[in-house]
Amino acid sequence: MVGTNTGMARALEQPGSGALSLKEFHQTMVTVRTSLFSEKEIGELKGYLLDENGAVPGRKAISDLFNLTRDLVNKMAYQIRQSQGERAKAQMALLEKEDELSRLKAELERLREENRQLAATTGAEVGTGFTETGIDSLDLAKAVCFRSKEQGHVLYRNQVQTIMYILYGKHLARCGARLTTEHPQMWEYGPVFPRVYSKLKDTSDDGYRAEYEALVTGHPDVAMDMEDTVTRCSWKSCRELLSVLTAAGSPWAAARGRCPDRKTAPSEDTEIRSGSRT
Numbered sequence: 001m002v003g004t005n006t007g008m009a010r011a012l013e014q015p016g017s018g019a020l021s022l023k024e025f026h027q028t029m030v031t032v033r034t035s036l037f038s039e040k041e042i043g044e045l046k047g048y049l050l051d052e053n054g055a056v057p058g059r060k061a062i063s064d065l066f067n068l069t070r071d072l073v074n075k076m077a078y079q080i081r082q083s084q085g086e087r088a089k090a091q092m093a094l095l096e097k098e099d100e101l102s103r104l105k106a107e108l109e110r111l112r113e114e115n116r117q118l119a120a121t122t123g124a125e126v127g128t129g130f131t132e133t134g135i136d137s138l139d140l141a142k143a144v145c146f147r148s149k150e151q152g153h154v155l156y157r158n159q160v161q162t163i164m165y166i167l168y169g170k171h172l173a174r175c176g177a178r179l180t181t182e183h184p185q186m187w188e189y190g191p192v193f194p195r196v197y198s199k200l201k202d203t204s205d206d207g208y209r210a211e212y213e214a215l216v217t218g219h220p221d222v223a224m225d226m227e228d229t230v231t232r233c234s235w236k237s238c239r240e241l242l243s244v245l246t247a248a249g250s251p252w253a254a255a256r257g258r259c260p261d262r263k264t265a266p267s268e269d270t271e272i273r274s275g276s277r278t
Contacts, residue, residue, distance in 0.1 A: 137182035139211045146208035153234040162241040165191040169276030186255035186265040251275040
């Protein structure tokens with residue numbers, strides 16, 4: 001469009017200010033039409049330029065009209081560019097707000113996770129009155145594996161998790177105390193001690209005797225509970241155990257109901273204690 005307008009301007013600036021010939025007028029109007037106007041608009045423009053006798057205006061009149069039209073087009077183009085710039089600024093501001101919101105959400109989730117971990121390691125649930133037994137969850141898992149193997153059952157890792165959860169609940173119900181320093185979480189398919197899940201790789205290791213004997217010496221009441229639980233549960237499949245632990249109305253079902261879209265849901269010791277009593 002810029003090249004066409006330049007050519008038209010040069011044609012209009014030819015020497016002489018007399019009237020255009022009809023042919024030159026029509027050629028000029030074609031140039032104007034292809035540059036700026038539609039067929040309908042060029043017809044209206046012709047009607048405006050021609051006088052009542054149909055006389056063709058001079059070059060200067062058409063040049064003035066072209067210059068005016070060009071200035072209007074340039075002004076419109078500037079306004080469009082300015083509007084596009086404002087829109088781009090608004091989009092950038094929106095993206096910055098979205099990034100800030102994402103950062104705030106991530107920070108909130110980080111703080112929540114820290115709070116869950118704090119509750120798991122220090123028992124910082126307000127108003128529960130629970131005390132801490134302080135047994136390391138991994139040590140308890142190894143003791144469970146050792147005792148089960150002595151009875152002739154090498155456990156799967158998921159079975160270890162269910163037996164530990166049963167022990168945790170029984171201890172809460174009987175003693176009003178958290179058994180392990182690690183708090184169980186309610187995962188999609190059942191209760192899990194995350195640290196045990198990530199660190200206990202071998203359930204048949206003969207080297208777990210030390211953890212078992214330390215439990216018997218330091219916490220004989222817990223060792224007796226473990227003996228009874230392992231005897232009753234180690235021969236059952238994980239599916240059998242979980243069918244009870246994840247039944248409707250269980251602490252697991254309550255926690256999953258609060259966080260249905262999350263893979264990990266925090267558990268409540270008050271619910272675990274009540275579920276273990278029933």
